[in-house]
Amino acid sequence: MFDIRILLGGLHQEVNSFAPGRTTVAEYKRKQFHFGQDMIDLAANFVRCNEGADGIGGSYRVLHEAGAEIIPGGFMSAQPGSIIEQSVVDDYIEQLKKVTRENLPLDGVVLFMHGAAQSEKSDDPEGDIVVAVREIVGEDVPITVGLDLHANVSERMVRNANTISLYQRYPHIDVWETGERAARLCVGILKGEIAPKMAYVQIPMIVAASSYTTETEPFRSLMAKGHEYVKEGKLLDFSVCQMQPWLDVEGGYSSVVTIAEDAEIGAEIAKELAVGLWDMRHEFRTDLTSVDEVIRIAEKNDSGKPVILNDFADSSNAGSAGDSPEVIERVLALESDVKGLMYINDAPFVAACREAGVGNTVKANIGATISSKLYTPVPVEAQVKSLFDGVVPFHGTFVDFGPSAVVKIRNMIIVVTTQHRYNGDPCLYRAFGYDPCNFQMVVVKACTSFRAFYGPLTDLIYPSSTKGAATSDLLSLPFEKIPQSFYPFSDGEYKAEVLITK
Numbered sequence: 328m329f330d331i332r333i334l335l336g337g338l339h340q341e342v343n344s345f346a347p348g349r350t351t352v353a354e355y356k357r358k359q360f361h362f363g364q365d366m367i368d369l370a371a372n373f374v375r376c377n378e379g380a381d382g383i384g385g386s387y388r389v390l391h392e393a394g395a396e397i398i399p400g401g402f403m404s405a406q407p408g409s410i411i412e413q414s415v416v417d418d419y420i421e422q423l424k425k426v427t428r429e430n431l432p433l434d435g436v437v438l439f440m441h442g443a444a445q446s447e448k449s450d451d452p453e454g455d456i457v458v459a460v461r462e463i464v465g466e467d468v469p470i471t472v473g474l475d476l477h478a479n480v481s482e483r484m485v486r487n488a489n490t491i492s493l494y495q496r497y498p499h500i501d502v503w504e505t506g507e508r509a510a511r512l513c514v515g516i517l518k519g520e521i522a523p524k525m526a527y528v529q530i531p532m533i534v535a536a537s538s539y540t541t542e543t544e545p546f547r548s549l550m551a552k553g554h555e556y557v558k559e560g561k562l563l564d565f566s567v568c569q570m571q572p573w574l575d576v577e578g579g580y581s582s583v584v585t586i587a588e589d590a591e592i593g594a595e596i597a598k599e600l601a602v603g604l605w606d607m608r609h610e611f612r613t614d615l616t617s618v619d620e621v622i623r624i625a626e627k628n629d630s631g632k633p634v635i636l637n638d639f640a641d642s643s644n645a646g647s648a649g650d651s652p653e654v655i656e657r658v659l660a661l662e663s664d665v666k667g668l669m670y671i672n673d674a675p676f677v678a679a680c681r682e683a684g685v686g687n688t689v690k691a692n693i694g695a696t697i698s699s700k701l702y703t704p705v706p707v708e709a710q711v712k713s714l715f716d717g718v719v720p721f722h723g724t725f726v727d728f729g730p731s732a733v734v735k736i737r738n739m740i741i742v743v744t745t746q747h748r749y750n751g752d753p754c755l756y757r758a759f760g761y762d763p764c765n766f767q768m769v770v771v772k773a774c775t776s777f778r779a780f781y782g783p784l785t786d787l788i789y790p791s792s793t794k795g796a797a798t799s800d801l802l803s804l805p806f807e808k809i810p811q812s813f814y815p816f817s818d819g820e821y822k823a824e825v826l827i828t829k
């Protein structure tokens with residue numbers, strides 16, 4: 328038995344500064360809101376029955392196997408969305424501080440968070456959380472952090488954490504492993520096996536999340552280089568962060584973080600990877616096809632594989648509200664009989680369907696119920712095919728889409744929900760009774776993550792030039808805090824400098 332006490336917890340949410348409304352505590356309670364023994368049960372259950380589900384589970388497993396006593400700091404997570412109400416962050420920090428104080432002395436702290444949060448009063452809530460814990464535990468207790476590849480790794484966070492590890496894959500299929508990496512570093516420090524030094528380099532660029540994956544070039548080679556350095560023993564860990572581009576915050580940057588035994592080597596490699604990312608900036612492009620063109624292509628699709636109309640601008644995982652009716656509007660305008668399958672988030676429309684009942688027709692507006700500044704509602708006549716409570720099996724767990732309806736408009740089957748959730752996996756449509764493989768065209772509202780799940784089904788994927796809070800046209804967004812000196816607002820020379828090495 329290795330006699331250590333480690334605090335585990337975190338607040339996990341990606342924010343889109345341009346998404347309408349505010350994220351309230353209700354959004355967390357709908358997804359993950361676990362404190363005390365409940366948080367331990369959540370993590371332990373991930374280990375027992377649903378490995379891979381979440382990073383907090385990965386951290387838990389490593390800490391548990393190391394024989395640590397795990398102190399639950401509280402874990403809450405919400406669907407990506409709008410700026411967080413300040414009280415949500417304040418309450419979490421107060422709770423975390425209380426647990427930290429009550430459990431002193433602690434040997435270590437592991438925090439698993441997203442890293443791209445923003446609240447009403449803070450551009451760096453995760454930094455606030457790390458600082459709050461650091462102030463209580465003191466300088467000698469290691470704090471290791473796991474974050475999303477799209478985090479805003481802030482200078483404060485780096486100064487107050489011992490190590491920071493981001494997902495290394497996009498689509499994010501290494502969330503669990505990232506939780507493990509963060510925990511392993513903490514255990515390694517406490518066992519005296521490693522004495523990691525972190526190097527941090529900022530990169531003044533943001534690019535659309537739809538424009539790259541780590542599984543394809545050029546990003547793949549850059550990540551491979553980092554992995555090679557780990558294999559050679561030069562690095563213990565590395566992260567290349569492309570800050571999510573719809574986050575308008577002071578001090579936000581893309582960045583590289585390396586963790587090495589030798590500070591000098593870590594710093595050199597951090598600079599090399601940062602320059603590598605900067606140098607490939609022009610290659611991060613999203614080639615777009617208009618909605619009309621995708622519909623026309625899909626009408627002729629008899630390949631047996633669905634054409635994917637990728638409406639990433641309305642992506643649930645990039646904070647959009649999922650209420651864009653743009654594709655429906657174009658199908659109606661073109662009088663298209665394309666056999667299509669799509670998803671939209673529209674609570675009033677679901678209510679109308681429930682009132683009408685299965686088999687009946689609803690005449691109402693659809694879409695733009697939340698994003699009224701971005702879209703215009705579309706008047707439709709829809710046949711109600713089925714009604715659901717919306718709690719459906721998803722990725723080995725259950726996801727609550729809220730009361731939902733499936734309707735038919737022309738030749739389109741449309742899943743209408745009252746909660747916007749991740750929909751980049753064909754299991755969503757299957758859960759509502761329809762297989763994407765039986766359609767000419769499937770609308771997917773997700774950025775890049777969906778390629779992990781739809782890629783095996785079809786290569787007919789068309790990122791489309793739709794409007795939305797997660798548009799790839801970053802120049803069209805009203806940034807106020809990200810400096811105009813950043814790429815793509817301007818372009819020029821970049822000299823990588825190690826801002827922090829510690």
Ligand SMILES: [Zn+2]
Pocket residue numbers: 475476477499
């Ligand atoms: Zn991400």
